[in-house]
Amino acid sequence: MNPIMTSLILSSLALGTVITLTSYHWLLAWIGLELNTLAIIPIIAKQHHPRGTEATTKYFLTQAAASAMLLFSSTINAWSTGTWDITQLTSQPACIMLTMALSMKLGLAPLHFWLPEVLQGTSLKTALIITTWQKLAPMALLFLTQHALNPATLLTMGLLSTLIGGWGGLNQTQTRKIMAFSSIAHLGWMATILTISPTIMILNLILYLLMTISTFTVLIFTTSKTIKDLTTTWTISPTLSSLTLILLMSLGGLPPLTGFMPKWLILQELTSHNLPSLATILAMSALLSLFFYLRLSYTTALTLPPTTTQNKLKWRFYPKQKTTMFSTTLVLSTLLLPTTPLFL
Structure with missing residues (x-):
C-alpha cells in the first residue's frame, strides 16, 4: 500500500477512537465509531485475496449493523429524555439496544460469530489491530454508560x-x-x-x-x-x-x-x-x-x-x-x- 495512504488510514483509525473516547454527545460517539470502521476496511482488504475480501465483507456488515443499532438506541433515548448526553441514558429499551450494539462491536457471545472468521482472513498485524485498538472505543462507551446498563x-x-x-x-x-x-x-x-x-x-x-x-x-x-x-x-x-x-x-x-x-x-x-x-x-x-x-x-x-x-x-x-x-x-x-x- 502507498505510504501516504497507509499513514492517512492509520491516522483516521486513531482519530476515530479518540473522537469516541472524548465525546459527550451520542452523534459524536457514533461518528467516531463509523470513522474507526471505515478506516480499517482497506487495511483488512489490502491482501487482494478471496479470504481477505470475505473477512472485509463480514466485518463491514457486522459493524454497520451494530452502528445502526447504536444510533437507533441513542435516538430512542433522546426522544424519551430530551438530551443527547451519553451519561443521561435512562430509557430501558435504549439500554438494551445499546448493550447489544456494543456487544456486537466487541465480539461478545452470543454475537461473537464474526470475530474468528474475520481474524482468520486477515494478516497477523491486522488481527493485532482488530483485537486491541478496535476494542477501545466500544469499551469506553460501555464504561461511560455502565450505571444504566x-x-x-x-x-x-x-x-x-x-x-x-x-x-x-x-x-x-x-x-x-x-x-x-x-x-x-x-x-x-x-x-x-x-x-x-x-x-x-x-x-x-x-x-x-x-x-x-x-x-x-x-x-x-x-x-x-x-x-x-x-x-x-x-x-x-x-x-x-x-x-x-x-x-x-x-x-x-x-x-x-x-x-x-x-x-x-x-x-x-x-x-x-x-x-x-x-x-x-x-x-x-x-x-x-x-x-x-x-x-x-x-x-x-x-x-x-x-x-x-x-x-x-x-x-x-x-x-x-x-x-x-x-x-x-x-x-x-x-x-x-x-x-x-x-x-x-
Whole structure:
C-alpha cells in the first residue's frame, strides 16, 4: 500500500477512537465509531485475496449493523429524555439496544460469530489491530454508560463469552482463531465485572491489551500462522521460545504471572457481592482457555521439530527486526503481579 495512504488510514483509525473516547454527545460517539470502521476496511482488504475480501465483507456488515443499532438506541433515548448526553441514558429499551450494539462491536457471545472468521482472513498485524485498538472505543462507551446498563444481561453475556471462548479454542489449529477465542474469553471477564467494579474492568482491559500485543508480536516475529509453525520457534530463538511459554501461561492466568491479577480481583469482587456460583463457573471456564494455551506452549517450547538436531537454523533468513516494543510488553505481561496492591 502507498505510504501516504497507509499513514492517512492509520491516522483516521486513531482519530476515530479518540473522537469516541472524548465525546459527550451520542452523534459524536457514533461518528467516531463509523470513522474507526471505515478506516480499517482497506487495511483488512489490502491482501487482494478471496479470504481477505470475505473477512472485509463480514466485518463491514457486522459493524454497520451494530452502528445502526447504536444510533437507533441513542435516538430512542433522546426522544424519551430530551438530551443527547451519553451519561443521561435512562430509557430501558435504549439500554438494551445499546448493550447489544456494543456487544456486537466487541465480539461478545452470543454475537461473537464474526470475530474468528474475520481474524482468520486477515494478516497477523491486522488481527493485532482488530483485537486491541478496535476494542477501545466500544469499551469506553460501555464504561461511560455502565450505571444504566442491566447487570443481569452483562453477567449472562460475560459468562457465555468465557465458556464459548474456552470451548471454541479447544480444537483450533490456526493461531489467529485461537487468539480470537482468547479475546472473546477475556472480553467475557470484562463484561462480567463491568457493572460491579468498572475500575477493575479498566485494569483488566489494560492487561489484556499488554498480553495480546506481546503474543501477536511473537507470532509476527516467528511468522507462525498455525500451531505447526510454532514448533520451529526454537530454531529461530531459544530465548523467545522459553519466554513464549511463560507468556502463554500468563494469558491463561496462572498465579505467579501478570494474567492472574485481573482474574483474582474479579473472582474476589464477585464473591464479595454474593455471587459465588458465578465466580466458580468463571474459574472453571478459565481452565478451558488454559488447556489450549498449554497446548500452544507444549508445541512451542517442550517439543523439537521433526528435523535432525544438527539443523541449527531455520531455512528462512529474517531481516533485522526491532524488538523494543516486544521486549517491553513481554516483561510487563509476565512480571506485574507484585504491583497488585497499587490497584486495590
